[in-house]
Amino acid sequence: xxFNLILQQxxxxxxxxxxxxxxxxxxxxxFNVLKFSNFSHGGVVTISAYFGYFMSQYxxxxxxxxxxxxAIFGGFLGVLIEKLIFRPxxxxxxxLTLFLVNSITAAMLVQQFFAVMWGDNYYPYPExxxxxxxxxxxxxxxxxxxxxxSISAFVLLVLGYIIKKTKIGIALRAVSSDIRTxxxxxxxxxxxxxxxxxxxxxxxxxxxxLLGMAFTVDPFIGSMIIKGIVAAIIGGMGSLGGxxxxxxxLGVAESLLIAEIGASLTPIVVYASIILLLLIxxxxxxxxxxxxxx
Amino acid sequence: MFYLKVLEIxxxxxxxxxxxxxxxGLTGLFSLGQGGFVSIGAYTAAIAFMKFNLPFPVALIMxxxxxAVLGFLIGIPTLRLRRDYFLLITFGLxxxxxxxxxxxxxxxxxxxxxAGMPRMVGLPLILISIIFxxxxxxxLKRSRFGRNCVAVRDDEMAAxxxxxxxxxxxxxxxxISSAITAYGGALYAFNILFIEPNLFNWLESGRLIIITxxxxxxxxxxxxxxxxxxxxxxEFFRFIDVWRDVLLGVVVILVVIFRPGGLFQGLELLxxxxxxxxxxxxx
Numbered sequence: 001x002x003f004n005l006i007l008q009q010x011x012x013x014x015x016x017x018x019x020x021x022x023x024x025x026x027x028x029x030x031f032n033v034l035k036f037s038n039f040s041h042g043g044v045v046t047i048s049a050y051f052g053y054f055m056s057q058y059x060x061x062x063x064x065x066x067x068x069x070x071a072i073f074g075g076f077l078g079v080l081i082e083k084l085i086f087r088p089x090x091x092x093x094x095x096l097t098l099f100l101v102n103s104i105t106a107a108m109l110v111q112q113f114f115a116v117m118w119g120d121n122y123y124p125y126p127e128x129x130x131x132x133x134x135x136x137x138x139x140x141x142x143x144x145x146x147x148x149x150s151i152s153a154f155v156l157l158v159l160g161y162i163i164k165k166t167k168i169g170i171a172l173r174a175v176s177s178d179i180r181t182x183x184x185x186x187x188x189x190x191x192x193x194x195x196x197x198x199x200x201x202x203x204x205x206x207x208x209x210l211l212g213m214a215f216t217v218d219p220f221i222g223s224m225i226i227k228g229i230v231a232a233i234i235g236g237m238g239s240l241g242g243x244x245x246x247x248x249x250l251g252v253a254e255s256l257l258i259a260e261i262g263a264s265l266t267p268i269v270v271y272a273s274i275i276l277l278l279l280i281x282x283x284x285x286x287x288x289x290x291x292x293x294x
Numbered sequence: 295m296f297y298l299k300v301l302e303i304x305x306x307x308x309x310x311x312x313x314x315x316x317x318x319g320l321t322g323l324f325s326l327g328q329g330g331f332v333s334i335g336a337y338t339a340a341i342a343f344m345k346f347n348l349p350f351p352v353a354l355i356m357x358x359x360x361x362a363v364l365g366f367l368i369g370i371p372t373l374r375l376r377r378d379y380f381l382l383i384t385f386g387l388x389x390x391x392x393x394x395x396x397x398x399x400x401x402x403x404x405x406x407x408x409a410g411m412p413r414m415v416g417l418p419l420i421l422i423s424i425i426f427x428x429x430x431x432x433x434l435k436r437s438r439f440g441r442n443c444v445a446v447r448d449d450e451m452a453a454x455x456x457x458x459x460x461x462x463x464x465x466x467x468x469x470i471s472s473a474i475t476a477y478g479g480a481l482y483a484f485n486i487l488f489i490e491p492n493l494f495n496w497l498e499s500g501r502l503i504i505i506t507x508x509x510x511x512x513x514x515x516x517x518x519x520x521x522x523x524x525x526x527x528x529e530f531f532r533f534i535d536v537w538r539d540v541l542l543g544v545v546v547i548l549v550v551i552f553r554p555g556g557l558f559q560g561l562e563l564l565x566x567x568x569x570x571x572x573x574x575x576x577x
Contacts, residue, residue, distance in 0.1 A: 037378045088551045095448070097322050098550050100381070101507050104326075104500050105550075109543030111497070116536045223496075226389075229382055237378065267393045271386035278379060279371040 008139060009255040015145035017251020018152030019210050023228020024235060024243030025156065026203035032176040032238050033196045034090070036099040040081055042225030043110035044201050048074040048208030049217045050114065053123045061126055067151075067209055074205020078197040081106060086197075087190070107222065114219035123217040148210050155206050156244060159199060163240070168195055176238075230274060236284025246285055296529075298417060304525040305420045306482050311521040312427050312514070313474035314502040319511045320440060321467045322447030324377060327368075327384030328502055329494030330391035331361050331472050335479025336489045340408050341401060343484075350414045354480050361476020365469045373464045388496055395491035407490025408483075415485040423481065424518075427474060431514055432562075434470075443467060444512075501539070504546050509556050516558025 023041070030038040052070040060066055085102045134141045163169035174182040175192045183189045207228075211221055231250050235242030250270075257266045277284075310332060317323040335357040342353040368387055372380045395402045402408065434440045442463050445453040454460045483489050501524075509520030524542060528535040549557060 031378075037381060085547050085551070089554070092554070094550075094554055096377075097324070097447070098507075098554055100324055100377075101504065102547055102550055104324075105504055105543045105546045108497060108500050108504070109540055109547075112539035112543065116540065226382075226385060230386070233379065233382055237376070264393060264397050267386075268390050268397070271383075271390045274386060275368075275371055275383055278375065278383065282371075282375050282379070 004139070005259060006256070009259045010252060011139075011141060012145055013252035013255030014248060015142075015149040015251070016255060017248035018149045019207055019214075019247075020227045020231045020251050021156065021244040021247030022152050022203050022207045022210075023225055024231035024247045025159065025240050026200040026207065027225070027228050027232050028235075028238060028240050028243045029172075029196050029200045029203075031232065032240075033172070033179070033193055034086070034099065036096050036103065037229065038103050038200070039100075039225065039229075040085075040103040040106035040110075041200060041204055041228070042107045042222030044074055044077050044081065044204030044222075045208040045211065045225060046110050046114060046219065046222035047077055048205040049212035049221050050118070050123075050208075052205075052209040052212055053125055053217045056126055057123075067206075070209045071202045071205040074208065075198040075202040078199075078201020078204060079194050081201075082194060082197040087193075090193075107225075111219050111222055119219050123212075125213045125217070144214050148214060151206065151210065155203065159203070160240075162199070168192070172196055172199075230270075234274065234277065234284055239284070242285045300526050300529045302417050302420060302485060303529075304522050305417070305424055306478065306485060307525045308424055308518055308521045309420070309427060309478035309481065310475055311502050311505050311517055312424070312431060313471050313478060315506050315509075315514065315517045316431055316434070316443075316474070317467050317471040318503050319506045319509075319517065320435060320443040320447060321464060322377070323373075323464060323468060323471075324381045324503060325384040325468075325471075326381055326496045326499045326503075327386070327388035327391075328471075328475050329496060329499040330384075330388035331364065331475040332479035332482065332494045332498075333391050333395060333489070333491065334364055335361050335476030336483035336493075337395060337402055337408070337479075338476070339480035340411055340483045340489060344408070344411065345401065350484070354477070357480035358473045358477045361479075362469045362473040364476075365472030366465070369465045369468045373468065374461055385496055385499075388494075388499060392491045392495065402491070405491065407488060407493075409488045411484050411487050413484065413487060415481050420481060420485070423477070428514060428518070435514065439466075447511075497539075501542070504542065507556060508542075508546055508549050510558035510561070511556055513556065513558035513561050515562050516556055520557065 023045070026044075027038055027041050030036075030041070048070050051073050052066055055069055056063070056066040060069075085106055086099060089098050089102065134143060134146070163172060171182065171187050171192045172195065174185075174187060175189060175196075179189065182192070207224075208221070211224060215221070227250065228247070231247035232243045233246075234250065235244070235246035254266060254270065257269055261269065310328070313331075314325070314328055317325060338360040339353040339357040342348045342356045343350060348356070364387075368383065372383045396404055399405075435443075442453070442458050445456065445458055446460050446463050450460050453463075479494075505520050505524055506517055508516075508524075509518070510516035524538075528538050534541070553559075
């Protein structure tokens with residue numbers, strides 16, 4: 001493999017990794033607050049991808065408007081999912097296993113629903129960008145990938161600001177470290193959890209839009225969430241920063257591996273190395289450990 | 295004949311659900327990779343029988359051993375950690391198995407799958423297996439082993455305080471479950487007579503978990519009934535067959551919200567209990 005090809009794959013990998021990072025953070029937000037693996041995030045991604053497609057194809061053929069609409073739509077979708085399937089069991093004080101069952105079910109439900117309704121077709125987004133590639137000497141940079149990378153970075157930076165500086169972000173972190181005490185300090189836990197789902201949903205909406213734009217829309221697009229969860233694990237469950245770094249690493253590693261050993265062996269190598277990683281360093285990159293409290 | 299076929303297929307899947315019941319229902323271990331174990335069992339048996347000309351019983355045993363060994367290997371790094379890690383690694387395992395089966399096309403036929411197995415498994419063997427597995431599970435559930443499982447499921451920390459070796463307990467459960475699942479896969483291969491790498495993806499694994507929850511965490515009878523209804527449903531209601539999974543999903547969410555113990559709660563359909571109940575009602 002020559003040097004240029006490596007550099008090329010590196011660029012693609014970083015762009016793809018940006019989307020993985022979005023998913024990892026969307027997943028990590030909910031994990032931090034409620035401590036369960038939220039597979040329904042994949043459902044949000046799928047629905048948003050379809051929503052973005054129908055909006056941009058039939059309503060406004062404008063990139064910026066549909067993109068923002070999809071992001072907001074994803075946010076409200078997240079809140080709706082929380083209200084419908086997680087809040088009832090949370091208020092009953094159900095064990096974590098039931099949250100997990102509901103989230104897996106929701107993911108399956110969405111996937112099957114779309115498979116039945118629109119599964120026999122692939123839906124490509126309209127071409128917003130006329131010339132899809134920039135040629136720089138020997139390099140070819142896909143504009144869509146460049147767009148993906150910059151949007152991911154922007155969204156993550158904004159979210160980072162919200163979590164670090166704003167009041168709702170501080171409340172979110174407080175609830176993450178302990179779900180009971182903040183309510184004694186006058187924080188409305190229900191609202192904070194809804195907001196967590198809103199932020200995660202916005203990330204899901206953005207992810208769905210970007211994935212739909214970069215590839216095509218099909219019911220299984222939500223299964224990509226697994227890459228996000230893998231990134232979250234490598235980064236250390238619950239560490240958002242670690243998730244971002246791990247998402248980028250995963251994207252780059254995948255691109256390079258696919259170029260080097262082919263697409264059929266790549267998943268084997270990726271998952272085998274994660275199992276090894278868990279053996280050696282289960283707390284992930286960030287080194288945060290989660291202790292199950294009594 | 296048609297009903298016989300439906301019964302056969304339903305029973306095959308019920309074996310898989312029973313395998314999952316022990317780990318998910320009783321012990322609270324979620325695996326999205328049980329599909330991988332089904333494939334491993336099916337392919338091991340088929341390859342042993344077809345390529346190495348081993349007798350059928352030996353092929354079956356090999357499938358079970360393969361499942362157990364794989365379960366052990368996957369269990370070592372993951373069972374010590376939070377359940378989420380286990381969930382994810384088993385998911386990865388399912389994908390790895392799929393990718394590996396596609397890659398090793400010399401041995402497995404790749405995406406074309408394997409066909410041409412003789413029909414060694416009929417309804418009698420499947421039903422006997424179900425009865426046998428149910429008996430084992432029921433005995434386990436009622437023994438100290440099963441109570442340990444429930445303790446681990448409900449509160450790991452409290453369980454370890456009471457002197458249960460949580461890791462060892464989970465490991466045993468995972469190995470037994472994997473073995474049962476692989477056995478189910480082997481039966482599948484020699485009954486359906488066609489296997490391919492994509493037959494058992496993560497959705498199938500997820501379905502097995504979900505059915506367990508509909509039936510009831512503490513009820514083997516409930517799980518069997520739920521799986522029988524689910525897997526025979528499509529044969530009788532062809533017109534809404536495509537919506538089967540959507541329907542199942544809605545049912546599951548409703549059950550989890552309104553009846554968290556599952557449809558059967560803790561009820562077991564035992565002949566003795568039933569007779570007692572009838573007697574009591576007469577008095």
